[in-house]
Amino acid sequence: MGKQQTEEKVFSFMEKHKMIQAGDQVILGVSGGADSVCLLFLLLEYQKRAAFEMLAVHVDHGIRGEAALEDAAYVEELCRQQGVAFRLERADVKGFSKAEKCSEEDAGRRLRYEAFERAALEFGGTKIAVAHNAEDRAETMLLHLFRGSGLKGMRGIEPVREEILRDETIPDSRINAVRRANIVRPVLCLERREIEEYLRDRGITWRTDGTNEEDEYTRNRIRHHLLPWAEREVSGRVVEHMCRTADILSETEGYLAQQTEDALEDCTVRHITGDITSCTGMTGSVEIDVARFLAYHPAIRKSMILGLAEELSPTGKDISAVHVEAVLSLFETEGNRRIDLPFGIRFVRQYGKVAAEPASCSEVQEPGELPEPEFSRFLLSGGEEVPRNQYTKWFDCDKIKEPLVLRFRQRGDYLTLSDGAGNMIHKSLKDYMIGEKIPRGLRDRIPVLAEGSHILWLAGYRISEYYKVDRNTKHVLQVKLKGNLPGQ
Secondary structure, three states: OOHHHHHHHHHHHHHHOOOOOOOOEEEEEOOOOHHHHHHHHHHHHHOOOOOOEEEEEEEEOOOOHHHHHHHHHHHHHHHHHHOOEEEEEEOOHHHHHHHHOOOHHHHHHHHHHHHHHHHHHHHOOOEEEOOOOHHHHHHHHHHHHHOOOOOOHHHOOOOEEOOOOEOOOOOOOHHHHEOOOEEEOHHHHOOHHHHHHHHHHOOOOOOOOHHHHOOOOHHHHHHHHHHHHHHHHOOOOHHHHHHHHHHHHHHHHHHHHHHHHHHHHHHEEEEOOOOOOEOOOOOOEEEEEHHHHHOOOHHHHHHHHHHHHHHHOOOOOOOOHHHHHHHHHHHHOOOOEEEEOHHHOEEEEEOOEEEEEOOEOOOOOOOOOOOEEEEEEEEOOOOOOOOOOOOEEEEEHHHOOOOOEEEOOOOOOEEEEEOOOOOEEEEEHHHHHHHOOOOHHHHOOOOEEEEOOEEEEEOOOEEOHHHOOOOOOOEEEEEEEEOOOOOO
16 A cells, blocks of 8 residues: 555544544654654644644653663654654653552553643643554454453444543633543554555654563563464454454444433433432432333343443442343342442342442532632741641642632542652542542542642542642641531
8 A cells, every 4th residue: 555545544534533623732642653653644744634733742651761762862853853842751650550550551551641631731632642553453352352341342442532622611721621632543544564564655764662572461462473363364354354343343332322321211210319329420329110121122231230330330340241140130030139239339129120229428518519718828937747637738839830729620630649669640630539449429529629630639538749848848828628528
């Protein structure tokens, strides 16, 4: 495939999925590898069709020493030559992996997206473009299949991850209005060989990450052994066929989701009262009519139960096929019974109804009822003891550059935390709340003290490392909240 054919293939793919439009501010992840360099040059060509701005973000994971520094220098020089704005982000993947008890592969992915989202907030980004290719999609499909994924997981990587960015009620304030960019993957339609052929045809070089050649990660073993075997022994177009199947599954899952939503409207009643407060996104319980439920196809029934259970779950996850099957058994035999799921979720059969109930918890404040803050500022003369209670906190006043707001959480909020090795890292407030197992229903009711999207204090839990009072602090801001905090 020649240069022009490759560009037309990608541009048609982008336009089919409405990835980038004129006027967009695009955050572009550029590692220096073939995929991301190819994406950079394709988007430069696409700018001739639609005028949009780009900011290239390169993330140094703090793992590969001198090679990583060379990668960063290469990407910076490449961007300079092409007239593309460049931003370097550094991350401590090993420290984050240890602190979060996750794999380095997962830590790297999470830190990359956090870096891209920070850039989007500051740049006013409307899209984040990343360079996943067709093999990446096929590998993800196989990983999900081997791990027991359902239909949703079998779609693999999606061309666009829909996430609304802007709060139009906040005018002329990009840092507050932009919450998260839509993730777009323009080269998902290209196989790796097509990407490298395009770069060679244009005489463009790229960097090679030696860790991609190792078999330490499960994904690499699939890439190096399983897919090549399938291409040799089954079909030379196995990746193309898998991606076509992923598209079909994506359409099917979308249709199933719509049918499930309609079915839930038909056979459920939500009970929302002032006497029942939950620790999840629901308040009260959901009552399912057994006769109406059983009238639907088994696939829709399973989808309804899975959707309700995930809605009640603090993480939105951790519900397996075993749990769904257990709940379905309530509908198949008469008699009053109960099925308990993780996180204290329960489904209770009583006569012709099954109630889906969240875990009970302490009384919480309704959204909109913020405690009254009391602010005071003073010079630190030494000897004062930092308060250690949940209602009063001290902050380094000189680090605060913008007006503070006491509010509830918003998309894009983040904390600065210590990685355990003396380094400070940014972590999304959402991920922090999930890691701390804060019930989903409480998350929107906990007051936060914020400077823009940077959270100084998640009331009742912790303050940001960045704003802490230390030996260099001169001026202290004391903040005291009057009234009870949610869940306390």
